[in-house]
Amino acid sequence: MRILVVGSGAREHAMVWCLAQNPSVDRLFAAPGNAGIASEATCLPVDADDIAAVIELVEREGIDLTVVGPEAPLVGGLVDSLESRGYKVFGPSKTAARIEGSKAWAKDLMQRHGIPCAASRAFERFEDALEYLDALGGAPVVIKADGLAAGKGVTVAQDRAEAIGALQACLVDRAFGEAGATVLIEERLSGPEVSAFALTDGREVLPLVLAQDFKRIGDGDEGPNTGGMGAYSPVPLVDAATEGRIWDEIARATVRAMDAEGVRFKGLLYAGLMLTEDGPKVLEFNCRFGDPETEAVLPRLRSDFGELVLATVEGTLSSYKAHWTDEVSVTVVLASGGYPGEYRTGMPIAGLEAAGEVDGVVVFHAGTKERQGRVVTAGGRVLAVSALGATLAEARARAYEAVERISFEGMQYRTDIAARAAEEERS
Numbered sequence: 227m228r229i230l231v232v233g234s235g236a237r238e239h240a241m242v243w244c245l246a247q248n249p250s251v252d253r254l255f256a257a258p259g260n261a262g263i264a265s266e267a268t269c270l271p272v273d274a275d276d277i278a279a280v281i282e283l284v285e286r287e288g289i290d291l292t293v294v295g296p297e298a299p300l301v302g303g304l305v306d307s308l309e310s311r312g313y314k315v316f317g318p319s320k321t322a323a324r325i326e327g328s329k330a331w332a333k334d335l336m337q338r339h340g341i342p343c344a345a346s347r348a349f350e351r352f353e354d355a356l357e358y359l360d361a362l363g364g365a366p367v368v369i370k371a372d373g374l375a376a377g378k379g380v381t382v383a384q385d386r387a388e389a390i391g392a393l394q395a396c397l398v399d400r401a402f403g404e405a406g407a408t409v410l411i412e413e414r415l416s417g418p419e420v421s422a423f424a425l426t427d428g429r430e431v432l433p434l435v436l437a438q439d440f441k442r443i444g445d446g447d448e449g450p451n452t453g454g455m456g457a458y459s460p461v462p463l464v465d466a467a468t469e470g471r472i473w474d475e476i477a478r479a480t481v482r483a484m485d486a487e488g489v490r491f492k493g494l495l496y497a498g499l500m501l502t503e504d505g506p507k508v509l510e511f512n513c514r515f516g517d518p519e520t521e522a523v524l525p526r527l528r529s530d531f532g533e534l535v536l537a538t539v540e541g542t543l544s545s546y547k548a549h550w551t552d553e554v555s556v557t558v559v560l561a562s563g564g565y566p567g568e569y570r571t572g573m574p575i576a577g578l579e580a581a582g583e584v585d586g587v588v589v590f591h592a593g594t595k596e597r598q599g600r601v602v603t604a605g606g607r608v609l610a611v612s613a614l615g616a617t618l619a620e621a622r623a624r625a626y627e628a629v630e631r632i633s634f635e636g637m638q639y640r641t642d643i644a645a646r647a648a649e650e651e652r653s
Contacts, residue, residue, distance in 0.1 A: 227532070228288060230255045231267065232274045232304070233295030236559075236592035236610035237517035239263050240524045241293060241531070243588065248532035257283055261601045262591025277304050284313055291316065293535060297374060297514050300493075301327035316535045318513050322484065322491040326513040329410055330372045336508060339483035341476060343508040344500075346412040348372065352397040356390065358411055365389045368412040370510075371396050373405030378566070380451065382414065415500040415507055420461055421519045422497045424477040425534060428490035430543040431481050432534070433473045435526065435550060436461045437519040438647070443566060445642045452566045453607055456643030457522040458556045458618065462651060464501070472499065472506050480511070492538060521590045521610040522557040526550050553586075553614040556621040556644045558629050562593070563636025565606035573603040573635040581628035586614040586621070589628065603634055618648035 227250050231238050239262045245251055246266045257280055259269030272279045275298050284292055292308055294300055294317035303320035317323075324331045330348040337343070349355035359367065364386035371379030379402050383389035389411075396406030423434040437459035443449040464472075476497050484491050496512035515523075524531065528549040537543045562569035571593070578601060581589050590612060593605015611628045615621030622644055629639060 227251050227290045228253045228255070229532070230257060230284060230287070230289045230292045231259075231263075231295060232257050232280060232292060232299060234258050234260050234263075234274065235295065235517055236590040236607070237515055237520040238295040239590040239592070240521045241295060241515070242267050243590070244524045244527065244531040245293070248530050251532055255283075255287060255289065260591045260604070261594040261596045262589070264596065274299050275302065277302055277307055280304060281307055281311065284308060285311075290314065291536060291539065293317075295514060297323070297326050297512065300513050301374060314536075314539050316493055316539050318491050318493040322489050322493075323513040325480075325484070325491070325495075325511045327374060328372055329370050329510060330408055332511050333410065335483055335487070336480070339479065339486075341479050341483065341508060342505060344368070344412045344415050346410050348408055348410050350397070350408050352393060355393050355397060355409060355411060359386070359389055359393070362411070366414045368414050369393060369396070370410040370412065371402045371406035372408035372410060373402070375402040375405045378402070378451065379405060415502050415509070417501040417503070418463060419509065420464060420472075420499045420501060420506070421457075421516050422472050422477060422499055423515065423519070423523060424473065424495050425538045425543060426477075426481050426491055426493070426495055427538050427541040427543045428481065428485060428492045429541070431473070431478045432543050432546060432548060433477065434548055435459055435523055436464055436469065436472070437516070437522050439516065439519050440640060440643055443561075443638075443640075445640050450566055452561070454516070454518045455559045455561065455640045456557055457519045458554065458621070458644040458647060459519070459522045459526060460554060462618075462647060468501065468506060472497070476506060476508060492541075518557050518559050518610050521612045522555040525588060525612050525614055526553065526555050551614070553616060554618050554621050555612055555614050556618065556625045557610050557612040558625045558639055558643050559592070559607050560609040560611065560629065560632060560637055560639045561607050562603055562605070563638055565638070569606055570636065571603050571605065572597070575601045575603060575608070575632065575634045577632040580631040581611065584613070584624055584628040584631070586624050587628040588612050589632075608634070608637075618644050618651050622648055
């Protein structure tokens, strides 16, 4: 099989790394890939969002299976374009990808079908949103841009002023362009957050595993939101009964709801959840693997990832089951100085080989490129250091040992990824 992975982040590197272990894979390609992916796949300078260029690449290279990583090409209709030409592709159609591309559409779907989620209303006019905010009595509330905003369109407003600022940024200042032309005002739920991943061919739902990520830039969940600064899997605080509810009441129920409305979802369904006193509730859906959770989840997979992906595409998931190692995984993200604000790129990275020599560690590249024979930074999130261990404490120790071997100018990272869970595990 000749497989193309579309994307350039650590999520895509984890996918390539996992697919490379499949003996049926003859050759791997990536568009555009990064410096780490280049060690395992042929990277071609094709932008993931350039649908026409990706299609031309698939046709030119005789690709048997395309695996789409990021959300933008899915929402843009890459899957539809490839399938209409007879190509196999992993990911949902443009219509199905609305579950991530439009938070208002997803919320309406959940409310129509009784899928547990936060109460919410959508607005297109600032004045109407402000009137509703005041009717609620102000904050705390959650303000969400309806469309794709690169992970930056959600504000957990602690007071009325912060809520008004978020509404004005979206509806008046157009800080997120069309993605913020509609906003949602949601009740703020309380409880720990969990990410749930399931493969689905539109009929069968194959649960994968749970993970927990860390969105804030600083230790103790301080500072602004990011694309994610680390993750771990599995999540010990979720008991078997709660996990069963997640798969039955949310994942399977959502796939059934979409199918009932004539929208068949094929690919990876990612539910961002809050474990409330009333049970798990949906914060948001994504139509693809999460990042950095993928870097924590895939190292634990013992089934053939390529076979699972192909079964999803071909509609034969009912014949498969995912098998996992009993080991746990911890992922620590290394970011550029200044991220998630302005940051510099082009900083040489040292210690990559030494980090990879730590037992149980894999270093996935995110924002990197090769320049004059050296790997340099090329993004906000630069690397994802993942480690397996018998316990969370062991996995953390290995991950941070590897982190300490890596250096680049301005490097920043959180020191508390999975720390609380590891402490609870010991007690």
